[in-house]
Amino acid sequence: MAEKKSLIDKIQDLDPKIIYAILLVSLLIPYVRPLGLPIPISPETRAYWDYITHMPPGSVVAVQLASDPSTIPQTRSSHQITILRLFEQDCKVFFFTLRDDAPPLHEEMMKWVEAHLSAGKTITYGVNYVNIGYVADAEATIASLVADVKGLVEQDAYGNSLSSLPMMADINTGADFDLVVWNDGSRGIYMYALRQWREKLGTPLVIIAATINKPGIMNYIQSGQVAGGAFGVDGGAQIETISGYLGDAKKATEPGSLSALTLTILLLVSNTIYISKRFGKQPEIKGGEVK
Amino acid sequence: MALYKTQGPIVVAFLSALIVIVSNFVDAPGLGQLSTDVKSFGAIIAGFALFVGLLGIMQSHVNNVTKRKPLWQYSVLLVAVLVLFIAVGLAYGANSTQFLWIYDTIYGPLTATTYSLLAFWVCSAAYRAFKPRNLESGILVFTGLLTFFGIQPIASVISPIFYNIQSFIMSVPNIAGSRGIVIGIGLGVIGFGLRVLLGWDRSWMGAD
Amino acid sequence: MVGLISGKISDFVVLLIFWATLYFSIRTSMSGKLPNLRRLPAIDAIDEALGRAAEMGKTVLFTHGTGTLESSEAAGSLAAIAALPYVARKCAQLELKLFLPTGSHTAYTVLSEVARESYQLEGKPELFDQNNIQYLSNVARAYSAGVMSTLMTQNVGAAVFLGSYHHAGLMLVETANRVGALSVGGTDSTSQIPWFVAGCDYALIGEEIYALGAYLSKDPVSVGGLAGLDIIKALILAVITLGVVLYQVGIDLTGWFRV
Numbered sequence: 001m002a003e004k005k006s007l008i009d010k011i012q013d014l015d016p017k018i019i020y021a022i023l024l025v026s027l028l029i030p031y032v033r034p035l036g037l038p039i040p041i042s043p044e045t046r047a048y049w050d051y052i053t054h055m056p057p058g059s060v061v062a063v064q065l066a067s068d069p070s071t072i073p074q075t076r077s078s079h080q081i082t083i084l085r086l087f088e089q090d091c092k093v094f095f096f097t098l099r100d101d102a103p104p105l106h107e108e109m110m111k112w113v114e115a116h117l118s119a120g121k122t123i124t125y126g127v128n129y130v131n132i133g134y135v136a137d138a139e140a141t142i143a144s145l146v147a148d149v150k151g152l153v154e155q156d157a158y159g160n161s162l163s164s165l166p167m168m169a170d171i172n173t174g175a176d177f178d179l180v181v182w183n184d185g186s187r188g189i190y191m192y193a194l195r196q197w198r199e200k201l202g203t204p205l206v207i208i209a210a211t212i213n214k215p216g217i218m219n220y221i222q223s224g225q226v227a228g229g230a231f232g233v234d235g236g237a238q239i240e241t242i243s244g245y246l247g248d249a250k251k252a253t254e255p256g257s258l259s260a261l262t263l264t265i266l267l268l269v270s271n272t273i274y275i276s277k278r279f280g281k282q283p284e285i286k287g288g289e290v291k
Numbered sequence: 292m293a294l295y296k297t298q299g300p301i302v303v304a305f306l307s308a309l310i311v312i313v314s315n316f317v318d319a320p321g322l323g324q325l326s327t328d329v330k331s332f333g334a335i336i337a338g339f340a341l342f343v344g345l346l347g348i349m350q351s352h353v354n355n356v357t358k359r360k361p362l363w364q365y366s367v368l369l370v371a372v373l374v375l376f377i378a379v380g381l382a383y384g385a386n387s388t389q390f391l392w393i394y395d396t397i398y399g400p401l402t403a404t405t406y407s408l409l410a411f412w413v414c415s416a417a418y419r420a421f422k423p424r425n426l427e428s429g430i431l432v433f434t435g436l437l438t439f440f441g442i443q444p445i446a447s448v449i450s451p452i453f454y455n456i457q458s459f460i461m462s463v464p465n466i467a468g469s470r471g472i473v474i475g476i477g478l479g480v481i482g483f484g485l486r487v488l489l490g491w492d493r494s495w496m497g498a499d
Numbered sequence: 500m501v502g503l504i505s506g507k508i509s510d511f512v513v514l515l516i517f518w519a520t521l522y523f524s525i526r527t528s529m530s531g532k533l534p535n536l537r538r539l540p541a542i543d544a545i546d547e548a549l550g551r552a553a554e555m556g557k558t559v560l561f562t563h564g565t566g567t568l569e570s571s572e573a574a575g576s577l578a579a580i581a582a583l584p585y586v587a588r589k590c591a592q593l594e595l596k597l598f599l600p601t602g603s604h605t606a607y608t609v610l611s612e613v614a615r616e617s618y619q620l621e622g623k624p625e626l627f628d629q630n631n632i633q634y635l636s637n638v639a640r641a642y643s644a645g646v647m648s649t650l651m652t653q654n655v656g657a658a659v660f661l662g663s664y665h666h667a668g669l670m671l672v673e674t675a676n677r678v679g680a681l682s683v684g685g686t687d688s689t690s691q692i693p694w695f696v697a698g699c700d701y702a703l704i705g706e707e708i709y710a711l712g713a714y715l716s717k718d719p720v721s722v723g724g725l726a727g728l729d730i731i732k733a734l735i736l737a738v739i740t741l742g743v744v745l746y747q748v749g750i751d752l753t754g755w756f757r758v
Contacts, residue, residue, distance in 0.1 A: 016415040016677070023414050037444040040454055069399035070406030070640065100341060101402075104394050107386065136341065140333025143311075147327040152334060158386075186666050188690060200315075211442075212666060215465050216689045219473060222466050234442065257445035263414050264440045267421055271432060274422050316511040319501040340567070344637040347604035351634040360630055362652075405640045409666060412673040419676065420697040431697070469689055475706040476687045478517075478731055482709075482724045483574040485521050491529075491720040492577075 012273045019266065026262040030254035037254055044221050045238040048206050048228030051179070052082055057090035059178040060171060064193070065097040065106055066137075067185035071210045072105050077236030077249035078208045079183050080109040084116055085243065087123050092167050094177070095131040098141070098189065103133050103157065116245070126165040133157025137189070142196040146174030175201050186210040190217060190226075198225060208235070301490040307333070308488050349373065372397065434460055509758040516734075521727035528723025536714045536722060541683060544701035545586060548657035548681040553593040557656025557680075560598045561586050562646055562671070563610075564662025564686065565639040567603040572663035574709070575687040579661035580609055581712030581721065586659055587617030591626060598649055599632045602642035607634040643667040647674045660684035660699070661708050664691045672698035685711065 005013070055061065063083060067075045086093055097103060114123070123129060132153045135141050144152045149171055150162050162168050170176060174197050182205060184190045190207050198205040204227050207217055211232030220226040230239050233256060236249030307329050314326035352366035360366075376393060383389045421436070423429030440446050441457025486492035503511060528534065552559050563579035566572025583599075590597040599610045611632050618627035635645035647670060650658065658675040660668065660682060668684070668691035675682040676698060684695040685703025695702045703711060706728075713721035742752045 014418065016411075016418075019414050019418055020411050023411060027410075035445070037448060039444055040447045040451075042458070069402040073403070101394075101398065103385065104391050107391075136334050136337035138334060138337030138340075140330050140337055144327065144330040144334040147323075147330055151327060151331055186690075188665060188688065212690045215461065215469055216473070218461055219466050219470050222462065234444070237444075253444055257443040259410070259414075260440055260443040261445050263417060264436060266414075266418055267432075267436060270418060271422060316504055316507045316514075317501065318504050341637075344604055347607070347634055348636060351607075362648075402640055405644055405670075406666065409669060412669050416669060416673045416676070416694065416698045431693075435693075435697075472689055472692065472705040474735065475728075475732065476689075478728050479578075479687070479706045479709045480574045481514075481517055482521055482728050483577070485518055486525070486720055486724060489522075491525060 008273055008277075012270055012277075014266075014270070022262060022266070023259055026258045027255040030251075030258055034251070035254050035258070037257055039234075039237045039241045039250065039253065041238050041242055042235075044218070044229045045231075045235050046228070046242070047221070048208075048230050048235075049239060049242050051204065051206055051227045052085055052181075053089070055086065055089055055091050055179060059089075059091045060094065060176060061086055061091050061179045061181060062094045062096070062174075062177045063181045063183070065095070065102045065183045065185075066099050066187045066189060067105065067183055067210075068099055068101050069105070071185040073248075073252065074210045074232045074236065075183055075185060075208050075230075076109065077233075077247035078230040078239045080112050081236075081239050081243050081245045081247060082181055082208070082230075083109065084113045084245065087113065087128065088118060088121065093129040094167075094171065095129065095133075096145075097134050098137040098192075099185070099187070100134050100137075106131065126160070127167055130162070130165050130167050131157045132162070139189075139192045139196060142192040146196050146200065148173060149176075174203060177203055179203065180205045182207045184209040184213060184217075186212050188213055188216070190220075194220060194225060211235075298490075301493070305488050305490070308484070345373075434464070438465075506757060509756045513756075517731055520730050520734075521724060524727030524730065525720055525723035528719040528726065531719075533717075533719060533722055534726040536710070536725065539703075539707065539711055539714055541685070541701055541703050541707070541711055542585075542715065544683045545657075545659060546589070548659070548683055548700070549586070549589050549593060549595065551681055552656030553595055555656050557654050558596040558598060559586070559590050559657045559659070560600070560646070560650060560653070560655045560675075560680070561659045562600055562662070563603075563606060564660070564664045564688075565602050565642055565667050566663030567637065568605040568609070575661075575663035576603070576606060578687075578709045578712040579685075580606070580613065581716045581718070582659075582661055582708075583610065583613050584617050585715040587614045588621050591618045591621035591623045594623070594626060596628070596653075597631060598653055598655070600635050600642070600646045600649055601633070602635055602637050602639065604634060604637070607632060639665055639667055643670050646671055650674045650678050650680065655680045658682040658684075660686070660695070661703070661711070662686065664688050666690075669694040669698060 063086075065079065067079070083093060095106060097106060117123065133156065135145065135153065141152070150168070154162060156162055156165065180193055180197050180203055182190050182193045184207055186209070190209065190213070193205055197203050205225070206227050207229045209217060209229065209231055211234065214229070214231040217226060217229055217231070221229055230236065233249050233252045236247060237253045239245075240247045240250050310322070310329050311326050314322045349370065352369050354360075355363045355366035356370070376390075379387075379390050379393060417435075421432045423432050437453070438457050438460050441453040441460075446453035446457070483492065549559060561583060563576045563583075564572070566576040568576055587597060589595075597614065599614060601607050601610055611629065614632065615624070615627050618624050633645065633649070635642045646667075649655070650671070651674065655675070655678055658671070658680045660671055660675075661684065664671070664686045665688060668686060668688065672682055672684060672694060682699045683701045683703075684699035685708040686692060686695055687705050687708060689705075692704055696704065709721075710725055713725045745752055
């Protein structure tokens with residue numbers, strides 16, 4: 001007859017379905033009762049925002065979008081608030097994407113930006129911004145873009161000749177840009193911009209990315225190769241806090257926070273049980289094995 | 292096998308890489324433009340890779356259906372949705388309301404759902420695996436918990452020390468460790484590049 | 500006027516030193532003087548996983564990750580594919596069904612050839628099934644879903660995850676664990692390494708996957724390259740140590756690397 005498991009053993013070998021149920025409850029609680037958590041601002045996000053807000057009028061900024069529908073909830077707020085701020089500062093923005101499924105997301109975010117421009121502020125396509133849409137996801141593409149922008153693409157995403165657009169009159173190579181804003185999503189292709197743009201031409205680079213890429217990108221922020229970064233929903237919430245623009249990121253951090261607390265408690269409980277079982281009793285030798 | 296099949300790709304790879312690498316270090320008349328042209332070729336070929344991938348998927352899954360391989364019904368669904376996307380995109384345009392409706396109704400939610408599973412997978416993986424079985428896993432558990440929890444706003448409410456600890460872990464040991472790994476991986480890529488350039492490694496051609 | 504670009508001269512010199520070291524190391528290996536590679540514990544882990552799958556009458560799954568052979572992630576994918584002959588031959592010896600899902604059309608051809616040849620070398624070509632090599636999708640999330648489906652429906656007892664993975668690593672590792680498969684994993688994707696370490700029964704970190712491929716294939720080029728990389732790493736370590744020590748006494752060497 002099988003031995004009955006004690007409660008302690010059951011907790012230690014908790015069925016994943018129970019873990020998921022507990023997690024689901026903790027994710028839903030903030031939607032029912034918002035917690036109103038404060039948002040601490042990290043140094044890298046502060047550095048990111050400071051760089052954006054210090055771009056002088058007339059600066060030319062390249063904005064790349066490599067998020068897809070799965071990672072855009074993490075990077076949307078940072079991305080669209082950045083674009084909005086750049087337009088408010090009369091910067092010129094050059095959009096492109098390395099993901100074939102990102103163009104609809106770009107259009108969606110541009111609608112948000114246009115709806116949130118300050119009163120009296122207008123942006124004109126071809127004058128204030130240009131969008132070349134999707135370009136092949138390869139480092140060679142960035143190398144080619146940096147070497148000769150109009151050589152890589154002759155038309156923008158809407159079929160207009162790039163040379164006919166007023167904004168593109170003085171933009172020929174990567175050196176004609178004053179900043180690169182690289183939304184990496186969770187792709188991990190920020191090295192393309194780092195190697196081909198930042199290191200070759202010295203063009204400053206800031207990164208928006210999903211939290212999963214933060215540890216890797218921190219290397220380059222610490223060395224000064226990347227000027228700043230906004231990571232995940234927390235980064236978006238921080239951008240919303242310091243910019244004063246409203247978005248969905250602040251609300252979205254609360255389920256994440258509570259679920260992190262839940263998981264931490266679960267881990268502490270299971271590890272406490274594990275340690276007490278491991279070091280609390282004398283080992284038995286059964287069948288030639290130490291138990 | 293014909294020489295152009297066995298040696299041709301190696302010669303092309305060698306010359307293309309040589310032009311780009313040399314142009315990075317040497318300033319010579321015409322070299323910059325040649326390098327730009329080679330990079331443009333690379334970008335164009337990369338664009339074709341998407342098309343080749345599409346053809347490959349079609350071929351593979353149509354084959355599944357015609358030969359009634361296991362789970363061929365899913366291949367029917369895949370091909371149907373693929374054709375739908377292409378047809379609507381060509382008929383109405385990639386920026387049209389119709390195309391965006393399919394994107395927002397089918398593609399977006401499916402992609403987001405797959406990624407959302409990660410949240411649950413992280414929990415069950417952490418619960419199962421984050422146990423201090425030995426010194427190394429104990430350090431992993433301890434630092435992982437501190438970093439994972441400290442990064443959340445709720446940790447700052449409980450005590451600001453969690454945020455500071457997390458910040459230290461991310462800024463010092465994390466960077467030290469990951470920098471070593473990144474250097475190693477980078478060197479591995481340089482080594483691989485040299486082997487491909489000199490034709491010593493031909494596995495990328497499909498040969499042994 | 501032809502000349503070296505200012506600011507890049509030191510980079511050029513360093514690259515030449517790296518190349519020279521690798522070149523001579525590989526040439527030495529190719530001339531028959533193969534450096535000694537210590538046996539990696541991962542090989543024992545693969546043997547154990549395959550043996551267990553054979554005992555339980557289960558199948559084996561091998562993936563090379565979400566990297567394609569045309570991208571900058573090719574190194575990781577090819578390192579994984581270098582380990583495939585060993586796994587495939589073991590599967591042939593133990594008469595195990597081997598599933599090879601891939602997200603790369605180019606890799607599909609390579610995997611087919613390698614697997615077919617491995618089964619032929621073991622004298623069991625009839626056990627090779629082309630249907631088990633599945634080209635799923637070049638979209639990473641669709642590929643992950645396909646591999647997860649294979650893990651859950653094909654009674655997988657041993658899973659080998661090697662190569663470059665993005666977010667997909669954890670999903671695959673956790674699904675393998677869920678179905679009770681023994682998993683051996685290794686990746687050069689820094690964001691996924693922690694999940695492989697936490698989730699796999701045995702994990703290789705970063706460049707260990709290049710070492711595994713070299714050890715299993717015994718290919719002089721790979722082995723020589725590995726030895727060359729070890730020499731370069733020793734050089735880098737020496738320079739870093741020297742630089743740090745000299746910096747403490749007020750001598751800054753960074754200018755030498757900006758010539």
